[in-house]
Amino acid sequence: MAIDSVKPRELSAQKRICGFEEVVLGYSEEEALQEASRCLQCKKPVCISGCPVGIDIKTFIYKIIQKDYQGAYRTIREKNNFPSLCGRICPAEYQCCKACVLTKKDAPFASAQAINIHFLERFVGDYGMRNNPPAPSGSDKKLSRFKVAVVGSGPAGLCCAGELARVGIKVVIFEGLHKSGGVLRYGIPPLRLPRDILDFEINYLNKLNVEIITNAIIGRSRTLEELFQEGYSAVFLGLGAGIPSFLGIKGENSCNIYSANEFLTRVNLMAAYKFPEFHTPVNVGKQVVVIGGGNTAMDAARCALRLQKIKGISLDTTILYRRTEVEMPARRLEIEHAKEEGVKFRFLVKPEEFSADAASFVKKLSCLECRLGDADSSGRRRPLPVEGSDFTVDCDTAIIAIGLKANQVLTKVTPELKTDKYGDVIVEPETMETSMKKVFAGGDIVGGEGTVIEAMGMAKRAAAAIIQRLVRVII
Numbered sequence: 001m002a003i004d005s006v007k008p009r010e011l012s013a014q015k016r017i018c019g020f021e022e023v024v025l026g027y028s029e030e031e032a033l034q035e036a037s038r039c040l041q042c043k044k045p046v047c048i049s050g051c052p053v054g055i056d057i058k059t060f061i062y063k064i065i066q067k068d069y070q071g072a073y074r075t076i077r078e079k080n081n082f083p084s085l086c087g088r089i090c091p092a093e094y095q096c097c098k099a100c101v102l103t104k105k106d107a108p109f110a111s112a113q114a115i116n117i118h119f120l121e122r123f124v125g126d127y128g129m130r131n132n133p134p135a136p137s138g139s140d141k142k143l144s145r146f147k148v149a150v151v152g153s154g155p156a157g158l159c160c161a162g163e164l165a166r167v168g169i170k171v172v173i174f175e176g177l178h179k180s181g182g183v184l185r186y187g188i189p190p191l192r193l194p195r196d197i198l199d200f201e202i203n204y205l206n207k208l209n210v211e212i213i214t215n216a217i218i219g220r221s222r223t224l225e226e227l228f229q230e231g232y233s234a235v236f237l238g239l240g241a242g243i244p245s246f247l248g249i250k251g252e253n254s255c256n257i258y259s260a261n262e263f264l265t266r267v268n269l270m271a272a273y274k275f276p277e278f279h280t281p282v283n284v285g286k287q288v289v290v291i292g293g294g295n296t297a298m299d300a301a302r303c304a305l306r307l308q309k310i311k312g313i314s315l316d317t318t319i320l321y322r323r324t325e326v327e328m329p330a331r332r333l334e335i336e337h338a339k340e341e342g343v344k345f346r347f348l349v350k351p352e353e354f355s356a357d358a359a360s361f362v363k364k365l366s367c368l369e370c371r372l373g374d375a376d377s378s379g380r381r382r383p384l385p386v387e388g389s390d391f392t393v394d395c396d397t398a399i400i401a402i403g404l405k406a407n408q409v410l411t412k413v414t415p416e417l418k419t420d421k422y423g424d425v426i427v428e429p430e431t432m433e434t435s436m437k438k439v440f441a442g443g444d445i446v447g448g449e450g451t452v453i454e455a456m457g458m459a460k461r462a463a464a465a466i467i468q469r470l471v472r473v474i475i
Contacts, residue, residue: 005113005302007037013340017309020273023337024088032123036064040100041117043190047117050099052457053159055079057096057117064120064141073128076121080456081157081162082201085184088193090453091331093403129200143168149232150174151218151410154182156443157238158202159456163463165208169470172232173210176409179269183444185295187261189303192334208280219410222438224417234438234466235475237425238459241444243402247291252400254362256283260292260300260401267303267460269422273310282307285396286314289365291351292401293321293328299336299401301343318344320351320393321368322383346374346393350385351473353399365393389473404449424448432462440466 009025016023027035045058056075063072074106076083090096093114097103149169153403158181161171179185180202184193205212218224227235245258246252261315263282266272268279284307290300290459297319319338321328325345328335339345348370355364372381406423413430418435425434425441432440442458444450 005038005116006031008010008119015343016191017315018335019305019310020303020306022194023191026126027119027123029123032064033067034121035116036061036120037064038102040101042235045103047096047099050096051079052078052095052451052453053460056095058232060124061115061120065331068473069124069127070131072124076124077128077353079460080121081166081204082158082456083121083125084197085125085193085201086121086258086453086456087118087125089188090118090121091451092116092118093332095451095453113444115436119163129197140168142384143467143470144170144473146170146233146473147172147231148466149218149227149235150238151235152176152182152238152240152443153180153212153454154204154238154443155184155452156240156455156459157182157447158205159209159459159461160236160440160442161237162205162208163460164466165205167208167467169467171208171408173208173212174216174218174222175212175214177269179462180212180214182238183242183475186265189264189268189299191301191302191306197408213329217409219413221301224410224414224436228438230314233470234440234457236432236457236462237410237441237445238443239407239410239425239441241424241446241449242407243407244400245289245403247351247401247402249351251356251362254352254354254356255360256362256396257354257398257400258295259351260290260399261404263300263399264296264303271306273303283397284308284311284313286316287395288317288397288399289393289395289402290317290319290399291321292403293319293323293330294401294403295330295334295397297321297341297401298330298338300401302334302338304397304399305341305343306345311440315342316344317342318346318393320346320349320365320367321431323372324348327380329373342449348383350383352390355392362395362398365395365398367391377401398442404444406448422448430461432458433465438469 040062047057060072060075096117097114103114150161150173153173153175165171192233245260266282271278272280272282275281288304308315350368353366356362368385370383373384376382398429409424411417416436432442440462442462
């Protein structure tokens with residue numbers, strides 16, 4: 001057995017920063033076979049426990065080894081409607097790969113690296129995409145009498161819609177923006193998730209007769225009660241967490257200071273990097289600072305660097321983070337890619353105040369150095385400012401990437417929906433049903449910011465509960 005994992009091919013850093021092409025190129029057939037052959041085919045495949053949607057990882061990898069790629073594709077699709085998508089953006093190193101037996105100290109090959117399950121899933125998903133896969137069968141004609149409304153077309157909404165539609169339920173997705181995909185489209189840049197891949201995965205739902213209505217803000221255009229009056233038997237809320245958090249420091253309202261949410265929406269959804277061909281501008285200066293340490297911060301920094309390159313100005317984008325690199329929540333792969341592309345990092349930094357020029361454009365950021373104290377509620381050591389360690393950073397563009405809060409457009413006008421102190425919808429964990437009968441929820445609107453696959457896991461639980469509820473109605 002080969003010990004070392006097969007690393008997928010990537011664009012060179014020099015080529016990457018010239019545009020928004022996908023960075024990771026994935027596996028060739030030969031590479032996929034080599035990586036799949038490392039799998040021990042365990043009697044008890046613990047890797048499955050690390051997948052929030054429960055993909056039969058052992059079986060789909062075995063089918064790759066047998067060169068039965070269509071069978072591998074069907075195996076994944078039994079649990080996950082979006083393999084090409086998840087194979088690209090799932091934080092597998094914290095989930096299925098982390099559970100791989102090859103990482104255990106007492107394993108026969110304890111020095112081996114985990115199987116790259118996500119890259120194999122991507123290989124299979126892309127194979128299926130190229131070979132025009134049929135829609136899954138198995139729908140129940142008895143369930144076709146029902147229709148369910150899904151609010152939001154992000155990962156939770158799309159997943160729930162797919163699960164319901166594949167058993168024959170009529171599903172209508174209501175999306176507030178002019179394009180579907182939610183955070184997958186406005187939050188994740190094409191360099192990580194190409195738009196043709198996203199469009200294919202969403203359009204696959206058309207084969208299941210899922211209808212998507214855009215520019216429809218539930219809570220404004222319709223209330224939940226009105227949806228029920230229109231004949232919907234249940235509603236799933238996949239509203240996401242689309243309200244940005246800010247630092248709350250002096251000068252933060254100066255010009256050229258963006259939330260990462262706004263910055264990435266301009267770039268990803270509205271193609272600001274193609275201005276003036278597309279009409280949405282985005283200002284990126286010579287000295288950009290990005291404040292934060294998650295995947296969103298990495299995405300913002302890497303996009304800013306590319307915009308600097310496209311505009312022909314100096315490549316000077318720096319990420320400021322209040323802890324050390326060890327505590328950064330971003331995927332290790334994204335951190336390494338950012339470094340390779342020229343993004344600078346400065347750790348143990350606490351922003352204190354922005355300074356602007358006479359025209360109110362940001363010019364400097366005053367900061368304090370930090371040291372790490374005891375662990376806080378997140379389990380990470382708390383950053384403590386060091387007295388007298390003041391310093392300033394020059395910046396003519398700043399991007400705040402410190403997290404998102406619940407979107408409360410709907411919940412504010414629906415008092416029957418109980419929320420917690422953060423504005424997140426409270427649900428019954430087993431069924432994902434809210435305090436409002438026949439209304440279910442999942443994704444970031446429930447647990448705060450999480451991963452795409454975690455949102456899909458919640459959506460699958462909700463869909464199963466909705467189906468069970470509707471089956472009881474028939475009986």
